[in-house]
Amino acid sequence: MSIKKIFCDMVIYQAMNKKETKILLSSLPSVDSILKSDEISRWLQVYPKNLVTKFTRQTIDDLRNSILNKDVTEFDRTSILSEIHRRISSFMGFSLKPVINATGIVIHTNLGRSILSEDIMDHVKCVSCGYSTLEYDLAKGARGKRYSHVQRLLREITSAEDALIVNNNASAVFVCLRELAKGKEVIVSRGELVEIGGSFRVPDVMSESGAILREVGTTNKTHLHDYEKAITDNTALLLKVHQSNFRTIGFTKLVEINELVDLGRKYNIPVMFDLGSGCLIDLKPYGIFIEPSVQEIVRSDCDIVTFSGDKLLGGPQGGIIAGKKTLIERISKNPLMRAIRVDKMTLSAFEATFMKYIDIEKAKNEIPTLKMLLQDITVIHERAKKIYEKIKGLYELIDAAMLEDESQAGGGSLPELNFKTYVVAIKPKKITVSSFENRLRKCPTAVIARIKEDKLIIDARTVQDKEIDTLVHMIDCSLKG
Numbered sequence: 072m073s074i075k076k077i078f079c080d081m082v083i084y085q086a087m088n089k090k091e092t093k094i095l096l097s098s099l100p101s102v103d104s105i106l107k108s109d110e111i112s113r114w115l116q117v118y119p120k121n122l123v124t125k126f127t128r129q130t131i132d133d134l135r136n137s138i139l140n141k142d143v144t145e146f147d148r149t150s151i152l153s154e155i156h157r158r159i160s161s162f163m164g165f166s167l168k169p170v171i172n173a174t175g176i177v178i179h180t181n182l183g184r185s186i187l188s189e190d191i192m193d194h195v196k197c198v199s200c201g202y203s204t205l206e207y208d209l210a211k212g213a214r215g216k217r218y219s220h221v222q223r224l225l226r227e228i229t230s231a232e233d234a235l236i237v238n239n240n241a242s243a244v245f246v247c248l249r250e251l252a253k254g255k256e257v258i259v260s261r262g263e264l265v266e267i268g269g270s271f272r273v274p275d276v277m278s279e280s281g282a283i284l285r286e287v288g289t290t291n292k293t294h295l296h297d298y299e300k301a302i303t304d305n306t307a308l309l310l311k312v313h314q315s316n317f318r319t320i321g322f323t324k325l326v327e328i329n330e331l332v333d334l335g336r337k338y339n340i341p342v343m344f345d346l347g348s349g350c351l352i353d354l355k356p357y358g359i360f361i362e363p364s365v366q367e368i369v370r371s372d373c374d375i376v377t378f379s380g381d382k383l384l385g386g387p388q389g390g391i392i393a394g395k396k397t398l399i400e401r402i403s404k405n406p407l408m409r410a411i412r413v414d415k416m417t418l419s420a421f422e423a424t425f426m427k428y429i430d431i432e433k434a435k436n437e438i439p440t441l442k443m444l445l446q447d448i449t450v451i452h453e454r455a456k457k458i459y460e461k462i463k464g465l466y467e468l469i470d471a472a473m474l475e476d477e478s479q480a481g482g483g484s485l486p487e488l489n490f491k492t493y494v495v496a497i498k499p500k501k502i503t504v505s506s507f508e509n510r511l512r513k514c515p516t517a518v519i520a521r522i523k524e525d526k527l528i529i530d531a532r533t534v535q536d537k538e539i540d541t542l543v544h545m546i547d548c549s550l551k552g
């Protein structure tokens with residue numbers, strides 16, 4: 072074939088193409104004609120007019136561009152209308168929506184960490200849907216204090232002299248460093264300069280706060296004398312940070328909090344412990360020995376402890392600062408406090424959560440995070456069995472088995488611990504396991520599960536009893552496509 076011939080063909084092809092595009096463009100309906108159609112007038116009874124107009128215009132514009140880019144070679148009116156409808160309903164549907172957590176990870180950072188119980192939410196609703204005593208003292212008939220509502224409870228359950236709540240633990244650490252150590256040195260072990268994820272890195276938080284990081288020790292070993300040698304007239308704080316999501320094992324040493332407190336006393340320097348997760352119940356009876364409770368840390372006479380509200384505590388997002396009255400008083404007056412304060416919804420959720428901690432047994436049974444972590448293995452077994460029994464009828468589409476497995480706490484809490492659990496392992500016969508997982512995620516009620524050894528794993532630990540029927544229905548729908 073000659074070059075000339077190829078060139079001729081190309082020109083003819085381009086000419087045909089141009090004509091084709093022209094025809095397609097001229098058959099594009101106008102925005103006005105679409106807006107006048109019967110379907111649209113029906114939608115206008117449900118959706119606001121400006122939105123319908125906007126998405127109609129957008130859909131037509133996009134279609135025009137696709138024609139010009141040759142991405143689209145045919146279309147009809149019905150497909151245009153359904154695309155407009157898809158865009159409107161996807162815009163008008165909530166994006167933040169419930170999912171079924173079948174991962175077994177209790178404090179799942181991406182799925183909202185700790186979940187709140189209905190009766191805790193009752194208090195939130197009752198306080199938030201009307202006016203409240205948020206900053207009003209009924210006895211005096213005058214302005215009251217926002218944090219007074221939780222201080223009595225926090226003192227009782229942490230045994231600290233006083234406490235505050237801020238937006239999250241990151242801001243708790245930040246405001247403490249800012250108030251207690253701005254322009255001064257803070258001594259931290261190199262083994263504790265952690266990154267938690269979501270850009271919380273101890274050295275970065277430190278420099279942003281205006282405190283000067285004074286690293287001591289090595290990655291694997293830090294001794295008390297390392298801290299002592301680093302103390303100068305400019306030392307404002309000795310800081311201990313929970314390693315949270317990692318562990319150093321082998322030839323290691325970190326200084327215990329009581330040793331650090333003794334050193335602090337000797338030099339009259341306050342000691343702060345960023346506990347990260349912070350557990351308010353004694354986990355030892357559950358065979359979980361490694362995690363001292365918040366109360367134990369407070370009892371070690373540590374001056375300030377900070378921890379998250381929505382990790383092991385099982386409350387809403389928040390950061391708790393507990394410790395010595397004089398220091399809490401100082402921190403509470405830092406101008407940053409206003410920027411990181413919590414609103415009435417958070418505060419009421421905390422008040423209701425702390426109220427449960429007054430009776431530890433109640434806390435274990437009624438705070439979802441604790442309940443899921445500490446639930447008896449027979450309860451999980453029962454739940455797994457229920458799920459398994461209900462999907463047994465799908466044997467033409469799946470191989471399923473109930474197996475023993477392990478789940479994790481998550482949220483950087485108790486990282487080296489695996490909790491015995493029961494799972495339902497599903498191997499679809501007609502679709503791949505990854506498309507099964509993908510479909511489950513896109514169900515009307517999304518199911519989040521993990522894949523292991525080419526099977527989809529439903530961990531019964533984090534599936535709520537009331538979700539079982541929906542879960543089974545979603546599995547059924549996803550398999551049948």
Ligand SMILES: *Cc1c(COP(=O)(O)O)cnc(C)c1O
Nearest residue numbers: 239240241267313315347348379
């Ligand atoms: C999780 C964690 C934080 C951050 O807490 P948020 O409540 O997520 O802001 C800070 N320090 C440690 C040690 C943590 O584990």
